[in-house]
Amino acid sequence: GDSVTQMEGPVTLSEEAFLTINCTYTATGYPSLFWYVQYPGEGLQLLLKATKADDKGSNKGFEATYRKETTSFHLEKGSVQVSDSAVYFCALLNGGGTSYGKLTFGQGTILTVHP
């Protein structure tokens, strides 16, 4: 079945540092890929998405490129802020059939940014 693997966490950075959170996936077909962010006590917010190979999703300074050859969708940000502290989830969605509405999530990576 489909699966998503995120880098082991937590990740602790100083403000303005460069961020990379690795994400690799296993899936049949051509899934859509997502990064979601969860702040304490909140639900999930969609951060960015990519729906086909070589697509780059971007939002709020975060970027991720859909790499089919390496089955990866790594999240990057050039300069993190304290307000970026949250839990980040990589997820995939395979289309149709028995996969309707089913997002498959990675285990989540806790990011803490210090001033």
Next chain:
Amino acid sequence: KAGVTQTPRYLIKTRGQQVTLSCSPISGHRSVSWYQQTPGQGLQFLFEYFSETQRNKGNFPGRFSGRQFSNSRSEMNVSTLELGDSALYLCASSLGGTGKGSTEAFFGQGTRLTVV
């Protein structure tokens, strides 16, 4: 445009009781999915409804059930509660079609269920 609304935000129930959680999707969205989030198991898919029909179901026991109404609002029910059912329950809504754009899911804030 209002987002996904889940009620209640917090619930405390006793083992053996049953509970019903509610989810109102974004206006115009016809698909509602439910997830269970726990520290040990992470985010796990429960089921998905589209136009009042369950299209997909995860690997949860029959104590977990759901339904969707004609206005796309959805409820999930857990019967005979167990301590292990304590979790954050999240619902997500989407347009629900098969095109790539229509599968983008938007989440509610969740219902925190504690079973004692």
